[in-house]
Amino acid sequence: GLAEDYPQRQIRIIVPFPAGAGPDQVARLIGQHLQDAFGEPVVVENRAGALGSLGAQQVAHASPDGYTLLMGTNTTHASNVATLKDLPYDPVKDFSPIIRTTTTAMVLLVKPEFPAKDLAQFLDYAKTHRNLTAGYGSGASQLSLAQLQSRGGVGLVAASYRGVPQAMTDVMAGVLDLTFGDFSVAIPQMQGGTLRGLGVTSPDRNELLPNLPALAEAMPGFETTIWYGLLAPANTPEQVVKKLYQETEKILAAPDTRQRLAKVGVIVATLPPDQFGAFIKNEIVRWTADAKAAGIEPQ
Template structure:
């Protein structure tokens, strides 16, 4: 009898709480929203987050703050969101690094990318560019392969899982000998390429394209499996190294347990933003392509990406650190 009373009491509490939960979701948001970007300011995820954040701020009438928490291949910022209250007020602009590659890159990853987050929407896809200084002896992909074979131990900087795996693919698929140097983020590696401290790096399109147009960097090839629509004159690295691929993506996520109505509201508004022609133009200008996925589809995609990036890391000979 006590058990039955307890069950009835529990059901009563749930019934009383349900309307409140719905009302809370209907009223969301009622205060400032924070989007954590687990990479430095200026990186691709940061630029996308700031565009989306500005739109959400205008739509919701509440301040949307972008906070950069870089380090440890994005795991510092991702962990903070995973441990935040599941109320929709702390979000993550995650990437293939934080939500997939880190499973293979980092020992004792402090979060589970498949279960500790509620996917909201995949926003964009993009690739990286293998970049060097303008005075680098090789002018194109063919010359780069010849030069790199003749000059082993070129130095290559990385600041994300995708860029580290790409360096590994230079070795595993291209037969090149390079020395990988770790950076807090990709922008720092790019800065050292321009300064001559290292020979090359893999840079997000958002970082590489403006520098290439300005003549401060030269692009050798892209990491997408075929030539990218944004840089049709730049070859795919797979043209010289069959099987080379590192397609990257960004997406908005919340802590696991965030109410579905809140997730759905964030998805609906974000999808509207991505569907706008002006948004597509702005995002293309920073080297990313609008590629939305709804919450359920995005969740399944993340699980498949964990498998893919783990296999890529293994093939590249990368061991978790």
């Protein structure tokens, strides 16, 4: 049948974020390897907009034949449920999960001159300075700031930015006191000495920034894990899903792939289809609860 012979023509991976963003870099690396493995062209298409929901909707409504795939993330498949009204797709019912590919996290960032030099000093300082200014540029950074308020008791005045890099620029300029930056954009600034990191949002210390504490060490339960994964439209044949899972897993297991991805701030952390599906359901519950605790209303 058709599933055994898959693929026989070009495969499209829709990335619902701009070129150069973390999910785009991971999708292009995987796409190149799948093209080599399958001997059929694999093209990556950027369909940015509405927090990834435009691209996700496109794949949700595509033919379930394995020729249109989505590089989904915690934004498209978890936080959008909590932050967007009238989501034009169902992250569970409309997709067949293939593989969680990678995880990454965010860093709490201040400028080097900020009075507090580490996490303990920062939380002390925040007790007496109740109007710290903060910026967010993504669902993950918005929820990280929310947890700083709910789990850390930090008083913040938060402003929305078009993206995380713009918020980081305003911290460097002294317009904002703090923000959260993705590893991929934060690590170069920390290495260059233009920003100081105080802690990471992963549940434990992170192999990419081993010297920084997890924020959960001081604020139990604090966690924002950013993840990417490959998904197909619902009802894609099981054999097609399995073939895509096995090939992608093989690529991600290669040491050179791990090293290349570590350079862009992401860690290989694969889950097979069924576990990835269960993980997404848990993530929706967790992000929704965090948004509610923070008083974030769907827009």
